[in-house]
Amino acid sequence: MIGVALPTGTVDVSIVLDAPADPWTALALAHGAGAGMDHPFLQGVAEALAAEGVAVLRFMFPYREAGRRMPGPAAHAVATWAAVMTDLETRVPGVPRFAAGKSYGGRMASMAAAEGVIAPAGLIYLGYPLHAPGKPEAPRAAHLPRISAPQLFLEGTNDPFIQPIAQFEAAVATCQDAGVLWTPGGGHSFEVKGAARAPEAVGAEIAGSLVPWLRAHV
Numbered sequence: 001m002i003g004v005a006l007p008t009g010t011v012d013v014s015i016v017l018d019a020p021a022d023p024w025t026a027l028a029l030a031h032g033a034g035a036g037m038d039h040p041f042l043q044g045v046a047e048a049l050a051a052e053g054v055a056v057l058r059f060m061f062p063y064r065e066a067g068r069r070m071p072g073p074a075a076h077a078v079a080t081w082a083a084v085m086t087d088l089e090t091r092v093p094g095v096p097r098f099a100a101g102k103s104y105g106g107r108m109a110s111m112a113a114a115e116g117v118i119a120p121a122g123l124i125y126l127g128y129p130l131h132a133p134g135k136p137e138a139p140r141a142a143h144l145p146r147i148s149a150p151q152l153f154l155e156g157t158n159d160p161f162i163q164p165i166a167q168f169e170a171a172v173a174t175c176q177d178a179g180v181l182w183t184p185g186g187g188h189s190f191e192v193k194g195a196a197r198a199p200e201a202v203g204a205e206i207a208g209s210l211v212p213w214l215r216a217h218v
Helices: 040-051 074-091 103-112 165-175 199-216
Strands: 003-007 007-013 015-018 025-030 054-059 097-102 123-128 151-156 179-184
Touching: 003 074, 015 040, 025 040, 025 074, 025 103, 040 054, 040 097, 040 199, 054 074, 054 179, 074 097, 074 103, 097 103, 103 123, 123 199, 151 199, 165 179
Parallel strands: 025 054, 025 097, 097 123, 123 151, 151 179
Antiparallel strands: 003 007, 015 054
């Protein structure tokens, strides 16, 4: 558990660290809005990255720790990211530290970075939720150009959160340093129609695609 300082007081949130004996980098990995840190997809990502020498710290946001399914205020998530990145530095010292998250968790990391609350070596978004499905008129991208750290977007071409794709690509183009890795036919959780795969296997595959980018930015 680690403590997160909120306006209402300090709360404790759960963490789990998957760490090799001699990591060459470390990554904090946040869950999406509707699932916790123990989701099989995130477990697959964490275990596969740890096998490649990356220490991975998964954690809960306060609303999930309290048993709620709906996210709390964005400020609470930003404060959680600040606490997590500080904790990661203590647990895995002497290596570059990255921030990553599935959907909501990644977006909250981007907000924390844009506000200067965290300063990771890079940010990784596993299905960035540019807008709610069917609501492209309300994009969540105005803060992205303020982020100086490299950003990597992993996206499925059929993800309803980034349609139309041209709008998403325009948002990425506003970033200072950003790239996209596409999963052809992938949905918001990188599922591909007609290709049934366990979530943990999908996560492990996604992790494999991250390693070259991480090595290039260490």
